[in-house]
Amino acid sequence: MVSDVNGTLSFLGASQRFAAASSKTRRSRAELQALDERELLYELVLNICNDLDVTSLCHKILQNVSLLLNADRCSLFLLEGEGSEEQCVVSKLFDVSANASLDACTVDEVRVPWGTGIVGNVAQTGQALNIPDAYKDSRFNVEVDLKTGYTTRNILCMPILDAEGKVIGVSQAINKISSRGRGDEAFSEHDEKVFDSYLAFCGIGLRNAQLYERSLLENRRNQLLLDLARVIFEEQSNVAGLIHKIMTHTQSLLQCERCQVLLVEDDLATQGVFSQVFDFGANDSKEENGCHLSCHPDQRFPLNIGITGHVAESGVTLNIPDAYQDDRFDPKVDEDTGFKTQSILCMPIRNATGSIIGVAQLINKLDGTPFNNNDQYILEAFIIFCGMGIHNTQMYEKAVKAMAKQSIALEVLSYHAAAPSEEVHRLKKMAVPSVEHFQLYDYKFSDFVFDDDETIKAGIRMFLDLNLLETFSIGYEVFCRWILSVKKNYRNVTYHNWRHAFNVTQTMFVMIKQGQLQNIFGDEEVLALMVACLCHDLDHRGTNNQFQIQSESPLAQLYSTSTLEHHHFDQCLMILNTKGSEIFGQLNKKQYSRVIRILENAILATDLALYFRFRSEFFTIIDSGQAAWNTETDKDLLRSMMMTACDVAAITKPWKVQQKVANLIANEFFEQGDLEKHQLHIRPIDMMDREKKDELPTMQVKFIDSICMPVYQAFARLDTKFAPLLDGCQSNRDNWKRMQEGPIKITHEEQVRENAHKDSQESMRKKGSSGQLMQWVLSCVRKSSEER
Numbered sequence: 205m206v207s208d209v210n211g212t213l214s215f216l217g218a219s220q221r222f223a224a225a226s227s228k229t230r231r232s233r234a235e236l237q238a239l240d241e242r243e244l245l246y247e248l249v250l251n252i253c254n255d256l257d258v259t260s261l262c263h264k265i266l267q268n269v270s271l272l273l274n275a276d277r278c279s280l281f282l283l284e285g286e287g288s289e290e291q292c293v294v295s296k297l298f299d300v301s302a303n304a305s306l307d308a309c310t311v312d313e314v315r316v317p318w319g320t321g322i323v324g325n326v327a328q329t330g331q332a333l334n335i336p337d338a339y340k341d342s343r344f345n346v347e348v349d350l351k352t353g354y355t356t357r358n359i360l361c362m363p364i365l366d367a368e369g370k371v372i373g374v375s376q377a378i379n380k381i382s383s384r385g386r387g388d389e390a391f392s393e394h395d396e397k398v399f400d401s402y403l404a405f406c407g408i409g410l411r412n413a414q415l416y417e418r419s420l421l422e423n424r425r426n427q428l429l430l431d432l433a434r435v436i437f438e439e440q441s442n443v444a445g446l447i448h449k450i451m452t453h454t455q456s457l458l459q460c461e462r463c464q465v466l467l468v469e470d471d472l473a474t475q476g477v478f479s480q481v482f483d484f485g486a487n488d489s490k491e492e493n494g495c496h497l498s499c500h501p502d503q504r505f506p507l508n509i510g511i512t513g514h515v516a517e518s519g520v521t522l523n524i525p526d527a528y529q530d531d532r533f534d535p536k537v538d539e540d541t542g543f544k545t546q547s548i549l550c551m552p553i554r555n556a557t558g559s560i561i562g563v564a565q566l567i568n569k570l571d572g573t574p575f576n577n578n579d580q581y582i583l584e585a586f587i588i589f590c591g592m593g594i595h596n597t598q599m600y601e602k603a604v605k606a607m608a609k610q611s612i613a614l615e616v617l618s619y620h621a622a623a624p625s626e627e628v629h630r631l632k633k634m635a636v637p638s639v640e641h642f643q644l645y646d647y648k649f650s651d652f653v654f655d656d657d658e659t660i661k662a663g664i665r666m667f668l669d670l671n672l673l674e675t676f677s678i679g680y681e682v683f684c685r686w687i688l689s690v691k692k693n694y695r696n697v698t699y700h701n702w703r704h705a706f707n708v709t710q711t712m713f714v715m716i717k718q719g720q721l722q723n724i725f726g727d728e729e730v731l732a733l734m735v736a737c738l739c740h741d742l743d744h745r746g747t748n749n750q751f752q753i754q755s756e757s758p759l760a761q762l763y764s765t766s767t768l769e770h771h772h773f774d775q776c777l778m779i780l781n782t783k784g785s786e787i788f789g790q791l792n793k794k795q796y797s798r799v800i801r802i803l804e805n806a807i808l809a810t811d812l813a814l815y816f817r818f819r820s821e822f823f824t825i826i827d828s829g830q831a832a833w834n835t836e837t838d839k840d841l842l843r844s845m846m847m848t849a850c851d852v853a854a855i856t857k858p859w860k861v862q863q864k865v866a867n868l869i870a871n872e873f874f875e876q877g878d879l880e881k882h883q884l885h886i887r888p889i890d891m892m893d894r895e896k897k898d899e900l901p902t903m904q905v906k907f908i909d910s911i912c913m914p915v916y917q918a919f920a921r922l923d924t925k926f927a928p929l930l931d932g933c934q935s936n937r938d939n940w941k942r943m944q945e946g947p948i949k950i951t952h953e954e955q956v957r958e959n960a961h962k963d964s965q966e967s968m969r970k971k972g973s974s975g976q977l978m979q980w981v982l983s984c985v986r987k988s989s990e991e992r
């Protein structure tokens with residue numbers, strides 16, 4: 205250990221201590237004494253001018269001073285705590301004689317308060333003191349003589365100034381050795397001059413050595429901080445491990461008996477306590493595994509007690525030289541352990557936002573001195589890194605916990621999301637009527653005449669008709685559980701409920717069948733599209749993306765764009781992964797990832813923002829007649845546009861159906877508008893404002909013109925098989941347009957057509973019930989073939 209900038213012991217290595225010492229061999233004492241005064245002064249200046257090690261330099265200065273002045277002993281003090289309240293001079297080397305080696309000279313540090321005694325006085329005034337009889341001078345402290353048994357007779361004490369004339373230390377020569385062999389000779393005026401001249405050079409040399417030492421110190425400190433930063437960023441997974449590493453570094457750097465880190469509880473419910481205390485002793489193992497690091501997560505104690513409590517609450521650093529003299533110190537902490545606390549350096553640890561997350565406390569420096577500014581300076585830098593490291597690690601631990609919680613929540617959710625076995629078995633036993641029974645090939649299909657069970661059966665029928673269960677080896681029970689689970693995961697909201705999803709799926713089914721799209725799409729795409737339609741609004745809350753953002757819902761925090769659509773897809777995956785509902789369970793890896801990719805794109809495509817982004821590209825390839833339906837890009841575009849066409853297909857339905865659905869949509873919009881008014885305190889847009897309900901016809905015309913008409917026109921251009929969608933949309937537009945002027949009068953012809961459609965639906969339904977026996981027979985056949 206060597207001295208630091210303040211003149212106190214620090215951590216520079218022994219090799220560095222002597223590295224800078226002059227390489228020039230010193231002349232013998234006899235040779236030096238033979239020189240005249242000018243030559244001697246020159247020789248002694250040369251002797252010190254290359255030494256950049258403060259301690260070795262001080263030793264040389266004192267040896268030279270005792271030679272130069274014929275003094276028996278010399279001492280040197282350096283200024284510490286410059287400009288602060290604690291400003292003092294601290295002995296560097298004490299009572300050095302001309303022949304004493306450096307090792308023999310090292311003494312306990314003596315601190316002389318500013319202005320006190322002879323040394324303190326010289327430091328304060330910057331004036332030399334030549335005292336012929338020390339015992340007659342009131343400033344002389346006899347204690348030292350009493351302690352050492354040495355008798356001080358006379359003293360020559362001089363300030364050491366730097367190049368700017370500032371006091372940087374004090375040197376003192378004691379007891380002039382008389383040339384006449386008598387003991388009564390004091391230091392002369394001539395000695396004062398010689399001492400003054402020599403100290404002028406010494407001051408410059410000392411300042412240079414101090415600066416050099418400071419730069420070494422700074423270098424070493426930076427190196428240590430870099431090491432610490434590396435350690436901190438290596439260890440991000442566990443707070444205890446990280447703190448152990450930090451404390452090992454801190455203890456070895458600052459050489460103290462104990463190093464403690466106390467973490468503040470950040471859980472709101474238990475705030476106001478230290479939640480974890482880590483204690484590392486100088487003799488504890490550096491190995492994390494076999495370490496004596498004691499961490500007591502269960503020993504929570506209040507924040508407002510003792511030194512650590514004071515620092516945690518006030519955020520102020522405390523540097524206490526004698527703990528027992530400080531009222532805030534609680535001596536009980538030593539009682540049980542037998543440990544004697546002497547000095548304490550205690551600092552708050554802050555995170556990146558400046559909040560106090562803990563406290564670091566160092567106790568008792570190994571060399572018995574109090575903690576100095578230098579220690580404080582180093583610890584401060586350490587603490588910044590520690591704060592970052594602890595904060596990051598805590599965040600990481602929290603994230604790991606949150607992930608674990610999330611997977612538990614998912615497990616629970618998945619359990620409750622699945623349809624109950626009784627329902628699955630009940631459905632499994634039911635007959636599934638034909639496509640004709642439900643009129644599933646009809647663009648004019650409406651679900652209103654069917655109950656929930658029938659919609660489920662119609663859903664199954666569509667998948668059976670497309671041969672998807674057989675193609676992908678989907679077990680019938682698995683499929684029943686899956687479709688029931690999908691239905692169960694739609695909320696009972698006004699419009700975005702199971703019925704809407706079911707109708708969208710039916711439109712997709714007609715488009716595929718009537719448009720003979722199985723010639724373009726493979727089975728995987730058909731499967732993905734049908735699943736996408738049925739799942740595309742899963743867990744919809746009856747409020748749109750804008751509402752999620754405005755209400756800062758957790759969903760919006762998770763996904764900033766296509767918020768709900770991402771959530772619908774997540775829910776879809778959750779059901780697909782639920783035990784017993786894995787309809788993709790028999791797909792090979794390649795098929796599975798392709799189907800999932802198409803499924804995700806299709807669900808996301810129901811965000812109208814994406815429809816607007818991609819539709820012009822679609823219209824261009826349709827109009828150019830250059831569509832390449834064998835390429836993934838064009839097929840992807842086609843699938844996305846089909847999702848929109850199916851999603852808004854209520855607009856193509858017979859007028860009565862359209863009116864009913866438009867009212868459901870409008871009511872759900874108004875419910876959102878109410879929430880916006882009363883919860884978010886914002887004014888809803890006209891479409892969601894129930895006060896503007898009379899404007900529904902105008903809004904429907906706008907909706908048709910801006911969104912629906914362009915997509916159905918494009919499909920009608922693509923293939924006339926899709927024209928009924930456009931016709932239905934056009935007819936509804938006409939009706940809404942007419943309604944803008946007043947209540948609609950339906951023409952006789954329109955009424956006849958509407959009634960005919962209704963009758964045919966009703967009669968198919970009835971036929972379905974009278975033909976139940978037949979269906980039952982068929983289902984038995986299917987069941988027995990499955991069992992086989």
Ligand SMILES: Nc1nc2c(ncn2[C@@H]2O[C@H](COP(=O)(O)O)[C@@H](O)[C@H]2O)c(=O)[nH]1
Nearest residue numbers: 741810812851852854855866869903904907
């Ligand atoms: N103003 C109207 N908006 C409608 C109508 N039908 C549907 N929509 C809106 O279109 C999107 C479809 O996306 P979804 O996946 O959420 O169903 C959505 O914003 C609907 O509210 C209508 O007749 N009028």
Ligand SMILES: [Zn+2]
Nearest residue numbers: 704740741851
């Ligand atoms: Zn939808």
